[in-house]
Amino acid sequence: MEEQPFDIRPYVEMLRRQRWLVTAVSCIVLVLALVVAVAWPPTYRSSATILIEEQQIPSDLVRSTITSFADQRIQVISQRALTRANLAELVQRYGLYPRLRAYQTTDEIVDRFRAAIAIETVTADMARGNGRATIAFKVAFAYEDPAAAQKVVGELTTLYLDENVRSRQRSTAETSTFLMEESRRQAERVNEIEQQIEAFKNRHAGRLPEQVELNAQMVERSQLEIERLSRELTTLSDRRGFLEAQIANLADAGSSTTASEQSNNPAERLRAARTQLAVVSSLYSENHPDQIRLRREIEGLERLVGRSPGGAGRESTRQLDEARIALARAAERYSPEHPDVLELRRRVAALERTAETGEVAAKAAGPIGTGTLAGAAGTGTGTASSARSEGTRSPAQVNMQAQVDGIASQMRSVESERADLRRRLAEYERRLTVAPAVEREYVTLTRDHTNALGKYRELQGKLTEAEIAQELERDRKAERFSLIEPALLPQAPIKPNRAAIALMGLVLAVGAGLGLGLLRELLDPTIKSLRDAELACGMPVLAAIPVLRSSAQVASRRAHIRHVAAASAAGLVVLVFAFHFVVMPLGVFWLVLLRRVETLPGLFL
Amino acid sequence: MLLDNRVTNDAGNTVTEFVTHRALARSTMGVPEPIRYTRTRIMPVDIDVLREQRKVVDGPDDPAAMAFKMLRTQTMFWLAERNASCIAVTSPGRGEGKTTTAINLAIHLAAEVDYTVLLVDANLRAPAVHEYLGWSSVRGLSDHLAVSAPLEELLLHPQIGRMVVLPAGSPVLNSAEMLGSRAMADLVAEFKTRYPRRVVVFDLPPVLQATDALALSKHVDGIVMVAAQGRTHRRDLARAQELVGFDKLIGVALNRATN
Numbered sequence: 001m002e003e004q005p006f007d008i009r010p011y012v013e014m015l016r017r018q019r020w021l022v023t024a025v026s027c028i029v030l031v032l033a034l035v036v037a038v039a040w041p042p043t044y045r046s047s048a049t050i051l052i053e054e055q056q057i058p059s060d061l062v063r064s065t066i067t068s069f070a071d072q073r074i075q076v077i078s079q080r081a082l083t084r085a086n087l088a089e090l091v092q093r094y095g096l097y098p099r100l101r102a103y104q105t106t107d108e109i110v111d112r113f114r115a116a117i118a119i120e121t122v123t124a125d126m127a128r129g130n131g132r133a134t135i136a137f138k139v140a141f142a143y144e145d146p147a148a149a150q151k152v153v154g155e156l157t158t159l160y161l162d163e164n165v166r167s168r169q170r171s172t173a174e175t176s177t178f179l180m181e182e183s184r185r186q187a188e189r190v191n192e193i194e195q196q197i198e199a200f201k202n203r204h205a206g207r208l209p210e211q212v213e214l215n216a217q218m219v220e221r222s223q224l225e226i227e228r229l230s231r232e233l234t235t236l237s238d239r240r241g242f243l244e245a246q247i248a249n250l251a252d253a254g255s256s257t258t259a260s261e262q263s264n265n266p267a268e269r270l271r272a273a274r275t276q277l278a279v280v281s282s283l284y285s286e287n288h289p290d291q292i293r294l295r296r297e298i299e300g301l302e303r304l305v306g307r308s309p310g311g312a313g314r315e316s317t318r319q320l321d322e323a324r325i326a327l328a329r330a331a332e333r334y335s336p337e338h339p340d341v342l343e344l345r346r347r348v349a350a351l352e353r354t355a356e357t358g359e360v361a362a363k364a365a366g367p368i369g370t371g372t373l374a375g376a377a378g379t380g381t382g383t384a385s386s387a388r389s390e391g392t393r394s395p396a397q398v399n400m401q402a403q404v405d406g407i408a409s410q411m412r413s414v415e416s417e418r419a420d421l422r423r424r425l426a427e428y429e430r431r432l433t434v435a436p437a438v439e440r441e442y443v444t445l446t447r448d449h450t451n452a453l454g455k456y457r458e459l460q461g462k463l464t465e466a467e468i469a470q471e472l473e474r475d476r477k478a479e480r481f482s483l484i485e486p487a488l489l490p491q492a493p494i495k496p497n498r499a500a501i502a503l504m505g506l507v508l509a510v511g512a513g514l515g516l517g518l519l520r521e522l523l524d525p526t527i528k529s530l531r532d533a534e535l536a537c538g539m540p541v542l543a544a545i546p547v548l549r550s551s552a553q554v555a556s557r558r559a560h561i562r563h564v565a566a567a568s569a570a571g572l573v574v575l576v577f578a579f580h581f582v583v584m585p586l587g588v589f590w591l592v593l594l595r596r597v598e599t600l601p602g603l604f605l
Numbered sequence: 606m607l608l609d610n611r612v613t614n615d616a617g618n619t620v621t622e623f624v625t626h627r628a629l630a631r632s633t634m635g636v637p638e639p640i641r642y643t644r645t646r647i648m649p650v651d652i653d654v655l656r657e658q659r660k661v662v663d664g665p666d667d668p669a670a671m672a673f674k675m676l677r678t679q680t681m682f683w684l685a686e687r688n689a690s691c692i693a694v695t696s697p698g699r700g701e702g703k704t705t706t707a708i709n710l711a712i713h714l715a716a717e718v719d720y721t722v723l724l725v726d727a728n729l730r731a732p733a734v735h736e737y738l739g740w741s742s743v744r745g746l747s748d749h750l751a752v753s754a755p756l757e758e759l760l761l762h763p764q765i766g767r768m769v770v771l772p773a774g775s776p777v778l779n780s781a782e783m784l785g786s787r788a789m790a791d792l793v794a795e796f797k798t799r800y801p802r803r804v805v806v807f808d809l810p811p812v813l814q815a816t817d818a819l820a821l822s823k824h825v826d827g828i829v830m831v832a833a834q835g836r837t838h839r840r841d842l843a844r845a846q847e848l849v850g851f852d853k854l855i856g857v858a859l860n861r862a863t864n
């Protein structure tokens with residue numbers, strides 16, 4: 001058996017052998033395809049275009065608080081607008097998918113609906129090569145009824161536009177609210193700090209940093225004043241000394257001195273005791289036994305010596321005590337040449353003299369006082385002062401004594417003033433000492449206050465901006481959606497492409513027929529031709545004997561074919577009748593067919 | 606033209622593609638003796654009915670008859686080459702037309718001037734030849750092998766040319782053993798030698814269904830394998846060929862051919 005080049009004959013024979021099968025299958029498939037091409041219901045598509053308009057007012061002037069990208073926002077709005085509730089409501093309102101209602105749940109129908117909705121973004125290249133930006137988007141819906149499709153798209157666009165406005169306004173309002181809240185909180189904080197500062201100022205009045213200079217001035221002034229007073233005191237003391245000397249001179253001229261009895265008379269003893277007390281009090285505490293003893297002694301001596309009922313005497317005694325104490329302290333602290341020490345010594349001496357002369361003056365003052373004093377003085381031995389006081393006085397002495405008294409009282413007042421000033425000076429000095437620590441704390445508080453205030457101002461600024469942005473939204477001057485192409489009534493269906501289906505059906509039919517024929521051939525194990533036989537037995541066939549049929553057999557075969565044809569025809573008629581009564585009347589079918597076929601030319605493109 | 610591979614002769618008549626390129630050599634043997642069927646029983650057949658039923662195909666313009674003639678010629682040539690005279694007709698399976706082929710081959714062989722034909726129905730399981738020829742059950746080969754019935758009583762002459770038929774006889778179960786027996790061998794030997802120009806045609810059972818064909822194939826000189834288009838499986842044909850052996854295979858005749 002020689003090798004032959006590709007010979008089409010076997011395939012042609014194959015085809016011939018299987019002609020019935022091939023034809024039948026091809027016809028069936030073709031018919032089915034035609035049925036599908038005709039029967040498939042048309043789908044119409046309506047679409048609307050929404051433009052994304054930019055903000056009209058330049059964003060340098062007013063910045064919007066919404067910063068997401070347009071297509072991101074479209075996605076979000078899609079989620080909000082195309083909710084199950086909204087879509088279910090639309091299905092209800094326009095009676096969509098009526099045939100599905102019978103056997104599908106609302107959820108499934110809504111899913112179907114959503115799948116038929118298409119949102120397509122339209123992008124454009126941005127200037128300066130910043131990529132692509134979305135400038136518009138299309139909302140489309142594909143459905144079997146064109147009118148319903150148009151209405152639904154209209155509804156959907158409304159949903160989108162409304163939802164966009166709503167969400168933008170909501171967003172800006174939230175921003176404003178948030179900032180308002182934050183600003184209020186910050187104001188509270190500022191108030192808190194201010195209150196703290198006020199309390200602090202109250203607590204540390206006088207010690208505040210702003211008062212440091214004042215305090216220093218006061219210190220200096222006080223010191224100057226104290227010096228002036230001291231000088232005044234000195235002057236007065238001198239003058240008194242001089243006058244007393246004068247008096248003494250005059251008194252000495254006509255009185256006997258009893259200096260020898262100085263140590264024994266109670267007044268002397270009292271003076272000594274008082275001096276001692278001053279010393280001891282400067283050394284020891286008040287509860288020291290020596291001090292207590294001395295005090296008791298002094299009390300006794302005082303009773304003995306007698307006091308002038310006049311306040312001046314008591315006053316001068318007290319002053320004397322004070323002066324003694326002060327002197328003791330000063331002597332302890334400073335050197336004996338210190339002006340304070342010297343001055344105090346002079347004062348003590350002066351007060352002692354005053355005390356004596358006061359007693360003398362008291363005795364010489366009135367009968368009652370004199371009587372008492374005299375009585376008191378009489379119990380003890382005569383004192384030098386009493387001796388002096390009982391002596392006759394000349395008017396000049398009296399005058400001078402009066403002057404001395406005047407000076408003494410002046411001195412007292414000056415001293416008290418000085419002591420006052422000294423206290424105040426100490427106070428001012430103390431304030432100056434504490435000032436740095438106070439300042440530190442004060443600075444911290446002020447700094448907190450400044451920070452809080454700054455932050456508050458900042459928040460206020462942002463709040464103002466946010467409120468302006470809100471206004472921008474309300475006036476629709478920010479970026480907005482606008483409908484530039486409303487949904488139109490679709491004239492022609494978008495699918496199915498009937499011509500394409502028919503054509504494909506034809507191709508499929510031929511293919512199926514050939515394919516099945518080939519398959520049957522290949523699966524057939526029998527010998528199908530002379531060539532086959534040769535191939536099988538490896539040698540040329542001796543003879544090819546045709547089928548031997550008697551005329552009776554031939555006749556019966558013919559009858560058989562006739563019967564099959566008749567049965568097929570009958571079956572076809574039954575099918576047509578069934579179609580007419582069960583599926584669709586033939587007249588209607590014809591009209592539907594015409595209508596469907598009409599749209600064919602347009603779909604060829 | 607591309608699809609038309611038929612070969613035409615000068616008269617424009619077509620013959621099948623597979624024209625043998627073997628020369629049709631006539632036998633060089635001499636004129637045979639006339640046959641006198643003195644002892645063979647005559648069993649007539651209704652030849653017209655058989656023709657009408659297309660069981661006997663011998664019309665001059667019948668393409669089927671021409672196919673049988675072709676077969677006859679090929680067979681004769683093959684036998685002449687080997688100086689043989691016994692052929693068997695079998696097929697891989699049942700219903701592929703071997704009985705028809707055997708009978709018609711025998712008839713056409715008998716039409717040859719030089720030869721007489723003995724057609725033996727060796728299908729002892731399911732004898733078909735007698736039925737084919739319209740005879741009711743008769744005694745035949747099985748009887749001879751079983752009970753040694755004399756051949757003269759069993760041979761039948763259907764009056765179709767110079768042909769004698771030995772029916773199968775009663776069906777037996779152990780046909781294979783019978784056919785492979787010594788008696789059968791002797792019989793075949795006698796067949797070969799009895800008349801010098803007599804071709805013996807055996808109608809055998811299918812090769813792949815019983816071992817009968819193989820058993821007898823030892824004794825015959827050549828085997829014609831009949832295959833039916835649309836019925837015989839290719840593999841079966843190949844297998845049958847293998848079993849029979851290529852040396853004894855005269856060739857394959859394709860029955861029910863369509864082109």
